[in-house]
Amino acid sequence: MRGNRKLAAVLPALLAVLLATALPGCAGGGAAAGSSTLTVFAAASLKSSFTELAERFEAENPGTTVTFSFAGSADLATQLNQGAPADVFASADAGTMAKVQEAGLVDGEPRDFATNTLAIAVPPGNPAGIRSFADLAKAGIKLVACAEQVPCGAAAASVEDSTGTVLSPVSEENSVTDVLGKVISGEADAGLVYVTDVRSAGGRVESIPFPEAGAAVNPYPAAVLAGSSNKAAAGRFLDLLAGPEGQEILAAAGFGPGSR
Amino acid sequence: MTGGHSGRQAYTGVPRWLYALAVLAALVVVLPLAAMVARVNWANFIPLVTSAPALAALGLSLRTAAASTALCIVLGVPLAVVLARGRFPLLGLLRSLVLLPLVLPPVVGGIALLYTFGRQGLLGSTLEVLGLQIAFSTAAVVLAQTFVALPFLVVSLEGALRTGGQRYEAVAATLGASPGTVFRRVTLPLVLPGLASGAVLSFARSLGEFGATLTFAGSLQGVTRTLPLEIYLQRETDPDAAVALSLVLVAVAVAVVALAYRRPGGRGPDGKAGKQASGERPTTAAAPGGALT
Known part of the structure; x- marks a missing residue:
């Protein structure tokens, strides 16, 4: 009993510690002031090549940080339809991109930047x-x-x-x-x-x-999203993808060349 | 739920602010379920839940959950009795290990099972010699479900055994009953309500098993694709079907929980218990549900 009472006394303190550790985590993505963040939703198969590409992009665009969400294309599309904030969507198939486009979430036309067999x-x-x-x-x-x-x-x-x-x-x-x-x-x-x-x-x-x-042969389309608050940077990311640097990195990962 | 008429008449000892937080807690659970129900496409509900893949998945889920519940009872009853009554070193360690699947992410369970029963696993080559191939079979689903559900039965039953005490057993023993007779004629009938609620919870947990099955058993219609896996797959292309099937699973879960946490006063599934115990009164000590805490 006495032990339990002691425990009850420290419970609020324990809760405070839990909250203190949890809150910064929940707030997540709170980028440093002054810099901008480019959020890219990309198919899981793009993980290694996109991570490499992001380093190039950040080097070429000082002050911009690229953050990724890698998952199955359909999962990402569902999240986007539910209002997940993102700047770029790169899908592993045309059908999923078409769905996101039908929902009016895409800005301009998607570009096929790679193929996979x-x-x-x-x-x-x-x-x-x-x-x-x-x-x-x-x-x-x-x-x-x-x-x-x-x-x-x-x-x-x-x-x-x-x-x-x-x-x-x-x-x-x-x-x-x-x-x-x-x-x-x-x-x-x-x-x-x-x-x-x-x-x-x-x-x-x-x-x-x-x-x-x-x-x-499966084309991989990518697009700037209509809800993006950073469309210029998002466009530059797509240019990098379709450009020689991007194509080189993608080819090293085994992807075929994109059409655009 | 006596919260409605708290306050004036009877002292309940519950501070008001606690109610506010309690309501919040209830909302955390109920709100997402309500939101899901709100998204059900009722016009197509029947065709969606009676499609061939959906029925195959439901049938497989019910069959495998029944099989793993049976396995849980066969293996879990002896384990619970040993944990509750046994006296040997490292008992506490054994209990913690057995309860591990309760807190382990199911995918970890799947990986562990893979390295035990898989082709390259600990027992895989032995089983292959015997002509048994577990991976990608319905047996793998049952194994995965048993792995995650067994602790539920053991915890329920061990709780019932502990609260039930050993008085009747001791009396039976002094009257000359062998340990086997005491177990069959006294111990089991006494804890039957606890066993029943444990079995129902195991069934529910088996029905909901997802991660370990996906990792260990694979996903093939009619063989290993249980209802949760079917929901996970449908979600890729047909969210309406996924929501409809989710509702089916929620309905089954509600029924199961209602069954497991029935009021002790109502005649439980222990109808036979009184007769078997022949004179022994199943006390209220082993009430169902009082076990999981």
Whole structure:
């Protein structure tokens, strides 16, 4: 009892400490006065290349800090539709960008700054001996792919259509990173992911490129958002993306060139 | 909820400002649910929740949650009895470890399960020799659900066992009953309400399992894609379907919680208990719900 009473006495102090630690965190994004912040919502697959690009951008635009929110394109679109404040949106597929555009959230026209193609990822040593896209349909192969509702799954479906192959994955994941995770952990014999995912996984997976992937080249559009309070800087960020520096960084990550 | 007529007649010992904060707390829980209900597309509600993928997901969820609840009972009852009655060193440590899934992020549970039952996991190669492949199967879903739900049953039951005390057991033992008989004829009937509420909570937790399933079992219609995973997937393209299915899950959860926290006065699911106990009175000590604290 006595112990409890002591505890009750220090409770307010404890609460104060909790609040004091939590509040600065909640306030978040409170950038230093005088400088401006560019908020970029970008598809998860762009994380490493955009982080590198941001360093260049900040060097070229002193006083501007770039902050990112990386997530699945559909998630980001939902957040934007719910009023999340952002300056730039970079999507991993045209459909998601179209939805954001239909909602009247885009300023001007989106620009396709990169493309991505599918690749087969297998665990190191390729234990199941996958050699081609058709091998994925073989009985006993544990294939993991994306669900058709997400861009990587839609791309896989169009390759299936164009080749007449019927795949029966053991799991249809929500995101390409979940697919990759199941290949890296060795649970799956093969996964259908993007070339850039294989690149970012380093030596943890092996890649088997397949010519049929050409049937589903996925463009990545980016746009300045209508609600941006910093449209000039947002425009400069898109210019950097589409320019030689941006294209070089994206190509190093495995992306194909953009059209604009 | 006796808050309505506080103040004058009876002393309740609740300061008024506490009510204000209590209302705020209730709002934190209720408001988001209400906001979700407000977004339900009622015109399409029936087609949305009766689509083939939705029904497959609901059926799978109910089947796997029932299976993992059964597993929780089979494994959780002995564990709760040992934790409540056992005397051996490191008991406290064991209890903390068993309760860990309550506070662990489910995705961590999924990773842990992966490295236990996965192909490359601790038991994976052994299981493969036996011809058992857990990953990407419905069994993986049941395992993930059992992992997260077991502590609920153990905590409920252990609480009931402790509040119930050991008097009746001691009397039965002095009358010559073997420990096995005491367990079956006295202990179990006494804590049956606690066991029932624990089982219902385990079922609810299993039904809501998401993170560990996604990490460990994968997502395939009819095999591993339970209702929460279906909601997560539908949300990508069809928010209306996601909201409608969420409402189904909320309705099931409300029913389950109502069942688990029924007033002790009402005849609980322990109808059989009185007969089995043959003369033993199931005391109110082991009231359902008094257990989780």
